[in-house]
Amino acid sequence: MTSVSQSNSTSEPAHLDDTGHRGVADILPFLRACIGNPAQVAAITPSSRQLAYLMTREISAETGPVLELGPGTGVFTRALLARGVRECDLTLVECHDDFSRLLNGRFPEARVVPLDAVRLGPAKLFDGRPVGAVISGLPLRLMPPKKVFAVLRGAFGYMRPGSALFQFTYRPRCPVSRRVLDRLGLTATCIGSVFWNAPPAAVYRFEARSPSPFLSAPHRRL
Ligand SMILES: C[S@@+](CC[C@H](N)C(=O)[O-])C[C@H]1O[C@@H](n2cnc3c(N)ncnc32)[C@H](O)[C@@H]1O
Numbered sequence: 001m002t003s004v005s006q007s008n009s010t011s012e013p014a015h016l017d018d019t020g021h022r023g024v025a026d027i028l029p030f031l032r033a034c035i036g037n038p039a040q041v042a043a044i045t046p047s048s049r050q051l052a053y054l055m056t057r058e059i060s061a062e063t064g065p066v067l068e069l070g071p072g073t074g075v076f077t078r079a080l081l082a083r084g085v086r087e088c089d090l091t092l093v094e095c096h097d098d099f100s101r102l103l104n105g106r107f108p109e110a111r112v113v114p115l116d117a118v119r120l121g122p123a124k125l126f127d128g129r130p131v132g133a134v135i136s137g138l139p140l141r142l143m144p145p146k147k148v149f150a151v152l153r154g155a156f157g158y159m160r161p162g163s164a165l166f167q168f169t170y171r172p173r174c175p176v177s178r179r180v181l182d183r184l185g186l187t188a189t190c191i192g193s194v195f196w197n198a199p200p201a202a203v204y205r206f207e208a209r210s211p212s213p214f215l216s217a218p219h220r221r222l
Contacts, residue, residue, distance in 0.1 A: 014068025017184055022100050026073040033072075033096055040096065042139030047168070048197040052079035055135055055203055057191070063132035065089045067125075067158060069117045069151070070137040072099050074106050080135065091125060093117050118147045130160035136167040141175040149180050156184065156208055156215050165206040167193075168197045176206070185209050 026046045034041040047055075059066065061084030061183045071077050071092045081087060090110035094100045098112040115123055115184050117138055134155045140148050155165055169175040181188055187209045193202040208215065 002044075009120050026075070028071055028101055029098060033098055037096070039142060040139070040148065041072070042142055045198050046075045047201070048136065048194065049075075049079075050196040051168060051194045051201050051203070054192050054194055055168060056080055056083050058164065058166070058205070059083050059085060059133050061085065065091065065126070065129050065131050066133050067091045067131045067137060067155065068094065068135045068137075069093050069120075070139075071103060072096075072137060074103055076135050076137060077103070077107055077110070091131075093120065093125075117154070118150045120151060121157050123154075126158045130163075131155075131158045132160060132163050134159060134163075134165035136165060138167070139172060141165060141169060145177055145180055148176055149183065152176070152180065152184055152186065152206070153215060156186070159208075161208070163207075166203060167206065168201045168203050170201050172202070174204055176204075181206075184215060192199075 026130065030041070030046050031044065034044055056079040057077050059080060063085060066080055066085050066089060068080070071094050077092060080090060087107055087109035091113060091204060092103050092107065092110055093113045093115050095105060095114065095116045097114065100112055103110070103112045113123070113125060113174065134217065136155075138151065140151070143151070152165070159165070167175060174190070176186075176188060185208060186206050189205045191203050191205050194200060
């Protein structure tokens, strides 16, 4: 059974100084990308510091390697660094060329992978230390279920047991369908919401509930 539960809803103040976007330096590239491909970028402005705070709240220096999907201008990336994650432990998967270039310049020690996150699994990005957490800014709600399935299966294939994937959404319900969650054996829990974001957003934590044949068998389809 799929568990989609709601825990403490909160609009956290931003205690971390270096987590927010950097004014025009972040907003202009974002607007340009959004005008060029609104369905892919799916937001008119980078996420707020408050949302970055909530997205990274459960991550610390002990988390180890972190995979970030759809980092855009790097608002969550900066929050991860402020949490103590080492820059060399960051893998940033971004399919927009301009964002990839910008991320390479801003985070020279991180690994920036210019890739469609749907191809995460076949790309074989990690062969050593398992990933301690995944942070996702992908517009999952706008993606067809088969693509959402491929993204989540690829991400969880790299994650160590007990770790979690964090995803925000602008809608008042889970951005992943019950069918996809059940197929992958995942649970989804809303860990809070943030009013100070345009638009307001909620954050979900996804975890593997039980061994799933789809997480271990790379060729099976939804
Ligand atoms: C809503 S924006 C979030 C950006 C940033 N994380 C933030 O919160 O400000 C979505 C991001 O996901 C990227 N993206 C969308 N679809 C993608 C895909 N299939 N693979 C990789 N990146 C993708 C977009 O280029 C964009 O950077």
